[in-house]
Amino acid sequence: MxxxxxxxxxxxxxxxxxxxxxxxxxxxxxxxCVLVGPSGCGKSTLLRMVAGLETVTGGEIDIGGRVVNQxxxxxxxxxxVFQNYALYPHMSVYNNxxxxxxxxxxxxxxxxxxVEEAARVLELSAMLERKPRQxxxxxxxRVAMGRAIVRQPKVFLFDEPLSNLDAKLRIxxxxxxxxxxxxxxxxxxxxxxxxLEAMTLADVLVVMNGGQVEQVGNPLAIYEKPAxxxxxxxxxxxxMNLMSTRPDEIKSQLGGxxxxxxxxxxxxxxxxxxxxxxxxxxxxxxxxxxxxxxxxETFVYGSREQEDQRVAATPGxxxxxxxxxRIPGTEAPAIGQKIRVAAVRxxxxxxxxxxxxxxxx
Amino acid sequence: xxxxxxxxxxxxPYALVAPQLAIVLIFFYWxxxxxxxxSFLLQDAFGLSTSFVWFDNYIELFKDPAYxxxxxxxxxxxxxxxxxxxxxxxxxxxxxxxxxxxxxxYRTLLIWPYAVAPxxxxxxxxxxxxxxxxxxxxYLRAAGIDWNPLLDGNQAAGLIILxxxxxQISYNFLFFLAGLQAIPKSVxxxxxxxGARPMRRFWTVTFPLLSPTIFFLLVVNIVYAFFxxxxxxxxxxxGGPGTSTVTLVYKVYSDGLLGGNLGSSAAxxxxxxxxxxxxxxxxxxxxxxxVTY
Amino acid sequence: xxxxxxxxxxxxxxxxxxxxxxxxFPVYIAIIASTQDNALxxxxxxxxxxxxxxxxxxxxxxFVGTSGSTREPVGNxxxxxxxxxxxxxxxxxxxxxxxxxxxxxxxxPFRMSIFWIIFITLMLPVEVRIYPTYKIVAxxxxxxxxxxxxxxxxxxxxxxxxFRQFFxxxxxxxxxxxxxxxxxxxxxxxxxxxxxxxxxxxxLFVILFILGWNQYLWPLLITTRDDMxxxxxxxRKMITTTDALTEWPIVMATAVLAMxxxxxxxxxxxxxxxxxxxxxxx
Numbered sequence: 018m019x020x021x022x023x024x025x026x027x028x029x030x031x032x033x034x035x036x037x038x039x040x041x042x043x044x045x046x047x048x049x050c051v052l053v054g055p056s057g058c059g060k061s062t063l064l065r066m067v068a069g070l071e072t073v074t075g076g077e078i079d080i081g082g083r084v085v086n087q088x089x090x091x092x093x094x095x096x097x098v099f100q101n102y103a104l105y106p107h108m109s110v111y112n113n114x115x116x117x118x119x120x121x122x123x124x125x126x127x128x129x130x131x132v133e134e135a136a137r138v139l140e141l142s143a144m145l146e147r148k149p150r151q152x153x154x155x156x157x158x159r160v161a162m163g164r165a166i167v168r169q170p171k172v173f174l175f176d177e178p179l180s181n182l183d184a185k186l187r188i189x190x191x192x193x194x195x196x197x198x199x200x201x202x203x204x205x206x207x208x209x210x211x212x213l214e215a216m217t218l219a220d221v222l223v224v225m226n227g228g229q230v231e232q233v234g235n236p237l238a239i240y241e242k243p244a245x246x247x248x249x250x251x252x253x254x255x256x257m258n259l260m261s262t263r264p265d266e267i268k269s270q271l272g273g274x275x276x277x278x279x280x281x282x283x284x285x286x287x288x289x290x291x292x293x294x295x296x297x298x299x300x301x302x303x304x305x306x307x308x309x310x311x312x313x314e315t316f317v318y319g320s321r322e323q324e325d326q327r328v329a330a331t332p333g334x335x336x337x338x339x340x341x342x343r344i345p346g347t348e349a350p351a352i353g354q355k356i357r358v359a360a361v362r363x364x365x366x367x368x369x370x371x372x373x374x375x376x377x378x
Numbered sequence: 379x380x381x382x383x384x385x386x387x388x389x390x391p392y393a394l395v396a397p398q399l400a401i402v403l404i405f406f407y408w409x410x411x412x413x414x415x416x417s418f419l420l421q422d423a424f425g426l427s428t429s430f431v432w433f434d435n436y437i438e439l440f441k442d443p444a445y446x447x448x449x450x451x452x453x454x455x456x457x458x459x460x461x462x463x464x465x466x467x468x469x470x471x472x473x474x475x476x477x478x479x480x481x482x483x484y485r486t487l488l489i490w491p492y493a494v495a496p497x498x499x500x501x502x503x504x505x506x507x508x509x510x511x512x513x514x515x516x517y518l519r520a521a522g523i524d525w526n527p528l529l530d531g532n533q534a535a536g537l538i539i540l541x542x543x544x545x546q547i548s549y550n551f552l553f554f555l556a557g558l559q560a561i562p563k564s565v566x567x568x569x570x571x572x573g574a575r576p577m578r579r580f581w582t583v584t585f586p587l588l589s590p591t592i593f594f595l596l597v598v599n600i601v602y603a604f605f606x607x608x609x610x611x612x613x614x615x616x617g618g619p620g621t622s623t624v625t626l627v628y629k630v631y632s633d634g635l636l637g638g639n640l641g642s643s644a645a646x647x648x649x650x651x652x653x654x655x656x657x658x659x660x661x662x663x664x665x666x667x668x669v670t671y
Numbered sequence: 672x673x674x675x676x677x678x679x680x681x682x683x684x685x686x687x688x689x690x691x692x693x694x695x696f697p698v699y700i701a702i703i704a705s706t707q708d709n710a711l712x713x714x715x716x717x718x719x720x721x722x723x724x725x726x727x728x729x730x731x732x733x734f735v736g737t738s739g740s741t742r743e744p745v746g747n748x749x750x751x752x753x754x755x756x757x758x759x760x761x762x763x764x765x766x767x768x769x770x771x772x773x774x775x776x777x778x779x780p781f782r783m784s785i786f787w788i789i790f791i792t793l794m795l796p797v798e799v800r801i802y803p804t805y806k807i808v809a810x811x812x813x814x815x816x817x818x819x820x821x822x823x824x825x826x827x828x829x830x831x832x833x834f835r836q837f838f839x840x841x842x843x844x845x846x847x848x849x850x851x852x853x854x855x856x857x858x859x860x861x862x863x864x865x866x867x868x869x870x871x872x873x874x875l876f877v878i879l880f881i882l883g884w885n886q887y888l889w890p891l892l893i894t895t896r897d898d899m900x901x902x903x904x905x906x907r908k909m910i911t912t913t914d915a916l917t918e919w920p921i922v923m924a925t926a927v928l929a930m931x932x933x934x935x936x937x938x939x940x941x942x943x944x945x946x947x948x949x950x951x952x953x
Contacts, residue, residue, distance in 0.1 A: 070383070070847050091853035103844030107866040116862070117852030164848075383843035384776050385856040394773035395785050398766040398831065405823040406792050409803035416803070470690040473683040486938060487691045492948075493933035494698075495885035497903045498926045501910065502697040505704065505923065511715040513700060547694060549948075556949060576679070605798045609887040613907050627798050631888065634802045643802060650799040658793070 019081025019094075019171035019204055020046045021067065027075030028062055028228075036062045038228040039076065044221060047202045049195070051236075053215035054225035055251070060208045061176055063225070067206060068097050068174050081171050091120075096165035097174040101181065102157050104149040104164075110136075111145040114163045128167075135163040138197070155186045162194070166201070173198070175207040179214065191217060212252050216240070224248050246372030249282050255316060255341045257282045257366065279370025285316065285343040287364035290356050300359040303340055305350050315349050317342040319356065410651070416644035435645040444621060445629070445646075452604065452625040455539060459607070460599035463543035464592065467550030472580065474551075475558040485555065492548040496609025503541035504614045527615070531622025534615045538623050541614065542607045549602075550595055557591035558584070597661045601654065626650055698930070705729070705924035712919045724920060732924040737909055745925050748902040751820075753932070755890065755901060756883030758821035760876050767830035768868065772860055774831075775838040776846070793828045797889055805892050815899045820890055824883065829951050830875055837871050838864070874947030877940050881933040902929045 021044040028037035037059045044050040052060040065071040067078055069090035077084050085093050096117075104113050111132055118128045136142045139159040149157055158178060165173055178194070179187045195218055198205050209215050215222055215236070222236045224247075232244040236252075243249035243257070250256040259282045281299070294300040303319030319340050342358050350356050367376040420431040439445050474484050494502075506514045509526040518525040527533040561584070569583045585592075608627050611617060617624040617632060624632070630650065634643045700719075704712060707722035733746040773779075774786050797804060804823050813819030841864065849859045890901045900908070906925045910917050937944050 065847075068847075068851065070850070090847075090850045095851065097848070097851050099844040099848060101842060101844055103842060103848040105845065105848075105863055107863075107869075116854075120853035120858065164852075381775055381839070381843055381846070383846045384778055385846075385859075387777060387856055388779070390856055391773040391777035391779045391782070394777075395770040395789075398770040398789060399785060401766065401822060401826045402789055402792055402828075404807065405804060405826040406795070406800070407788075409800040409807055410795065412803035412806070413800050466690070470687060473686045473690075476680070476683050478680065478683055478687075484687050484691070486941060488687075488694060489941070489945075490934045490937050491694050491698075493881050493885075493937045494930050495887060495903050495933070497887050497907050498929050499697075501906055501922060501926050502701055504910075505919065506697055506700055511712055511717065511919070513717055513719065516715065544694070544697070547690075552945065552948065556945075605796055608798065609903065612887075612891075613910065627888075630799075630801065640802075647799050647802070651795055654795055654799060 020044060020048075021050075021081075021172055021204060021206065022079040023063075023067075023076070024079065025076035026063070026066065026073060026078060028059070028066060028071065029074045036228055037066070040225075040230050042221075042223055042230065042233060044204055044206060046204055048220040049198050049205045049207065049218060050221040050223060051207045051209060051215045051219035052223045052225055053209055053212055053251075054231075056210055058225045059228040060210075060225050064174055064176055064206060064208045067172075068095055069093050094171040095174055096168045096170040096172075097176065098158075098161045098165050098178040100177040102149075102161040102178075104157060104160055106149050109146050109148060110141060110152070110160050110163075113149070113160055114167050117164065117168055131167045131169075132163070135166045138166070139163050154182055155190065158182060158190060162197070166197075171204065173203050173205040175205065177209055178207075180209075180211075187214075194218070212254065216252070222252075224251060226251075242375065243282075243366065244375050246280055246282065246368050249366060249368070253284060255285050255343070257284045258340050259368075259372075261370070278367035278376045280368040280372055282366035282368065283360045283364060284366075285341040287360045288340075288342040288344075288358040289360075290342070290344060290348070290350070291359050292357055294359055295361045298359055298361040299365065300357055301340065302355065302357050303342070305352050305354045305356060306339075308349055308352060310346065310349055313346045315344050315346050317344060317350060317356075319358075413644045413647040413651070416640055417648045418641075419644075420641050431641070435641040436649075439642055439645050439649070444624075447621070448624050448626055448629045451535075451623075452627075455535070455542070455607065455625060456600040456603035458539045459542045459546065459603045460596055462539065463546040463599060464550050464595055466543070467547050468554050468588075468592075470547070471551050471554030471558055472584070474555055485552075488551050489548045491545060492552070494545060496542075496545065496606050497613045499541050499545045500610040500613030503537060503544070503610075507537055529619055531619050534619060534623050538607065538611055538614060541610050542603060545606075545610070546599060546602060550599070553591055553595055554588070557588050561587050594661070597657060601657055604650075604654070604657075626653075698927075701923045701926050705732075705920050705927055707920055709918055709920050728920045728924050729928075732921050732928065737918050737921050743897045743900055743905060745902060745905065745928055747898060748900050748905040748925075749928060749932075751817075751899060752884055752901040752903070752929075754817050755820045755886065756880050758817055759824050759883035759886075760879035762821055762825045763827070763830050763879055764872055764875055766825065767828075768834050768865075768872070769860075771831045771834035771838060772864065775835055776856070789828045789831050791828075792826060793832070797823055801888065801892065808893055814893050815896045819893050820886075820899075820901075821883075824886060824889060830879070833871065833875060833950055834868065837868060841867060870943075870946075871950070873940075874943045874950060876947075877936055877943045878947035878951055881936060881944075884933050 021042075023040050023042045026037055026040045027035070029035050040063060042050070052063060054060050062071055066073050067080075069085065069088060073086045078086055080093060080095070105116065108116065114132045114135060115128045118131065132145070133142070136145055139162060141156065141159055141163060144152060144156065149160065152160065158181075161178065175194070179190050182190060191214055194207075207218060209218075219236045221233065222239055223233050224231045224239065226247050232239055232248045239248060240252055243252060246259055250259060259280055261280050262278070283299070291300075301321055303317075303321060305317055305319050307318040309316040309318075319342065321340060340358070368374060369376060417435050418430060418432060419428045420434065421428045470488060474481055474488070478484070504512075504527075506512050507518075507525070507527060509515055509528055515525050524530075525533065527537045565583060565587070566579060569579045574582060604625070605627055607625060608631065611623050611625065611628050612631075615623045617628050626646070627650070630643060630646045633646065703719060703721055704717060705728055706725040707717060708724055711717060711722075732744075733749075734744050736742050736744045770785075770789065774782060808814060808819045808823065811819075813822070845863060846859060849863055854862060885903065886901070887903045887907075891904050891907070894900055894904060902925065906922065906929060909922045909925065
């Protein structure tokens, strides 16, 4: 068991491209840490640096109190589950799991005990003699997990392990992985681009963008208080509505420190359709343009009226003028209908004009 | 060209390439270099002294009418072998590509001659067409043909071409069949719906789509005719009668065997090398085109 | 596929059988001739049906040889051919797979230069550098030896390129998983890469075996002793004597024996053969 600490970790490729720009993360012993971000944000690179598959060009990676920068992957006491599973196609399920143990010179009896135990937990006992190509996608995924488990490593590393599975299986395996990790209580680092997966799995969530950490923390805390507009729009689906506003406008409405803010964010579920304007809150007149009824809830896509169309144009935000509102599935305004939506003061998220800073007012 | 995931080791990679590198350097580069150097040298009749003579060996070579004849003959043989073998193989492949009963059996029965060695091919054909005892010669003579390839140079050349083309049928057949099977069947169906009759379908759809394969095989067949016919010629005619079946490779061999002019023989080797490099170059360029086709 | 009407089908079958007949006829004649009496053949009276001398002719061919020309039992020639073909096939695969492994899985100074040095050998078959190569082999005292027969024919890049191409398609994660599982470069090669290359090695082996067995010009030059002759060289020497003395049934039996192993390989391992042929020509 071990904690994992990244201290100002950097990765610069020989061409000069900076993939990781100084990352600090602390994962306590037994915690489940999820690295989430859009593709190309450096999350996989970071994980592979922890595994020792990529060299570290700056900073320190510490596993269980030992700096591992110069240590071979095999000697870091980690196990990894790959996106494409990387099972040895010519070896049986049993040998796939046993291979790493044999390379370490473990006695065959001990190997047998461990593999059979892992197979029992993962419900693979009947398939130990099969080759990977005779298994379904979900079963292969479990073999990859088994290969990690039998090693009893200090740290599990997962590189988008569920992305090759269909939606239903993905949810089932997500629950499995979480249960397994709780039981083994092994420190884990998990990479995904799926924010829902990230939210449901993480003890510690690390949101990354452009080689940097945007925010670290408990998933719900991040959801409730996103530190930047990037985090605000990345975590939560559908994404938070972000609107740029002139500072004096905000100051006059909200007062105090809010004066610095340039962007106001409101989550779709925090709107209600009403004719009233709550005290200290905001109200928007919308024209309904599209409706998505998915059963339990309804998403309303509306455009704001002319005088309000000053929406910030930073990437990841709503297209100009479009606002998403989530309402209970029982309701549905008609297309073309003019409605008024409002949100209370506590549900407003204020950000600096460049979107890099959250403002508490 | 290279993997992202690699191993780190200073000496191991050199140890791994060492055997192949050693063999290639000793048995390929060293002799090739020797041939090039030798082609610029002249040895006196007793092998006592050598002198550097620039391109004299090459000039001698190109002035030699026998050499010029061999060049023309080699190209003639190459094209004759390539075209006769390719057209017959294409006919068979088009037939075998049809959804016929037993098409796997046909394939097996047509590809095995690939494995017959050139000298054996020579023996088989000279036996059938031997002037005095060949089983086919009987009928040729009965038909009033004065058949004697051991005396008639043209008949000898025809015999070589026939035997060499025969051997190459299976190879060409195999590649044509693979090429045909790579064409999506829906294209033929579309052509049929567009009203193209079978013959027309072949010339307007199959043939153009097969053209990369045809070109590839043309080059391969020419290279084959350059080198692998040696065994056929040596068992059937030994270059004779006279020099009427001497190709470039055969000439390198027989001139060298007489042991005479080392410089000339080396110059012949170098010319041959250049020809092959050009042919291979054409083939590589074409292979790149095939990828984008 | 567009359906052909009945008549076209029959035409296709017919043409294919003609093709098969043309391809098979010379071999049929050889088999027939190898069972007949030499005097009959020499008179041009050969029958097109099997004769009664099958056992006698093949016994003499394999264990005794011709009484005139080479006098070397063909059984021994076949052994020489077999050793040469195996040495070429196995030797080439062995040195190629390890050098391809180094070139794909390591980064080291002169890597690309070494790749090109090997690659260029593709361009020139042994025929164009035959006498200088002969001289080197003579200087190394390898005339009339298996090493002299095989080594110069191993010096070519086809197999290296094939393995390189195959290694490039092996997912990187497999190497990474091996590294995490504690396997070093040699162990990864032995435990993972080699087993994965099995089909490719087999396909290549089939092709190289056939090419090796069928070598002619090179063995012709460097073997002077009769007991080092390969079967392809031997068969040529059998018909060197004046026509009247050629022992045709034995020559034809030798031809049949020379065809047997490679034809068997093509027919029995057709899938591997086709795969190997297409891959090596790419």
